[in-house]
Structures are given as C-alpha cells and as structure tokens.
Amino acid sequence: AQTVTQSQPEMSVQEAETVTLSCTYDTSESDYYLFWYKQPPSRQMILVIRQEAYKQQNATENRFSVNFQKAAKSFSLKISDSQLGDAAMYFCAYRSARGGSNYKLTFGKGTLLTVNP
C-alpha cells in the first residue's frame, strides 16, 4: 500500500517570503499522480497543484511550484511571495494511475502553515 509522509506538522513564514513544505511517499508503482491540497479554516479542500509522475518538468501554478524528485520519492511545495491568504493546512496526496480502487487519494497528515504579517 502507498503511504504519504509530511514530516513538518507546522511551519511559519513571513509575509512576502518563500516557504517550502516537504512530502515523501512510498510506492512500488511507476505511474501515478501527486497533489497538494489546501484546507483553510473554512474547511474547503482546494486543489493547489498536481504533478504527473511521467513528466520530468516540475509543475508550476503562479506562486506555487513543486520540486518532484521521482527517484527519491519526494514532492515538496514551494510558495513564493507568501500572502496572508496562504495560511492553511496543506495536504500532500498520492493517486495511482491504474484503474479500479487505485483511483483513491492517499493523504499525508498535513502541514499547518502560518503566515506572519
């Protein structure tokens, strides 16, 4: 079974600075997807960014980018120019690219990000 580990329960960053959230995963598969979801206090689960394992290029969405190291099974999220609205719980998630029940998301425990003004 796949596992996702987020080793940083909490992180803090100053407004306008850059922060990196860590995520590692364990899988025997070669074809899969990785995601970062954001959960603000409103409780919504918001997709931030996703990465396909077969793509070598790191995904980027505006101020959010990832560092995907397939061999190391590492998938970190970098937030540039941090804003107060970025404060939230961030979850790393894994999904197999195979069919059937493997379409479920396996989540890490989350990292609580605080943004200081």
Next chain:
Amino acid sequence: DAGVIQSPRHEVTEMGQEVTLRCKPISGHNSLFWYRQTMMRGLELLIYFNNNVPIDDSGMPEDRFSAKMPNASFSTLKIQPSEPRDSAVYFCASSFFGNRDQPQHFGDGTRLSIL
C-alpha cells in the same frame, strides 16, 4: 459551474440516532468518493463509486455505515446507529475518469457531532 454540494454543513445529534449525509457531484462527473477526516486518522477514503456502482468500500468502518448512489447526481452516506466516535468531518468528492488525470473536486464537507 456549481461544485460538489454537500448537506447538511453541520449536524449535531444524539448517540443512537440515524444520520444521513447527502452529496450532489459535479454534473458530468462519473466517479464519487466519500472521505472522513479526523484528528487521529487524518483523511481516509470510506467508499468510491464509479458510474453509480460501488467499486471499493474497504474503508467503510463497520456495518453501521452504508452508502448509496441511486443516480449520477446524488449520493448518501448513512450511519445507523450513530456513535460518538463517528464524530468527524465527512467530505464528498467527484471526478471524471474518462481522462485519467482528472483531479478530484471536494465539497465543503459535513461536520458531524454525535453526543
């Protein structure tokens, strides 16, 4: 375009009562997921439907939990009888798996408190 709609947003009830959570997936999506979020266990999948058929219910904790998807636009998660340890946030998510890389879109969740 409307997102995944869950109701109720909050539910408080006494132990032993029946609880029904509802979900309307995004129109056109053919897969639906029920997740539960607790402090102890984090986010975990309860059950997954594809084209209204349950594909994986291995995460359903026990027989007190049941889920149905009578049509492509509606699903329910029922707990009967409810227990205090069922208190959690329950999320519904939907996706379209015609193209394999479609992400799951989540509803706002139902916060369930069993007294």
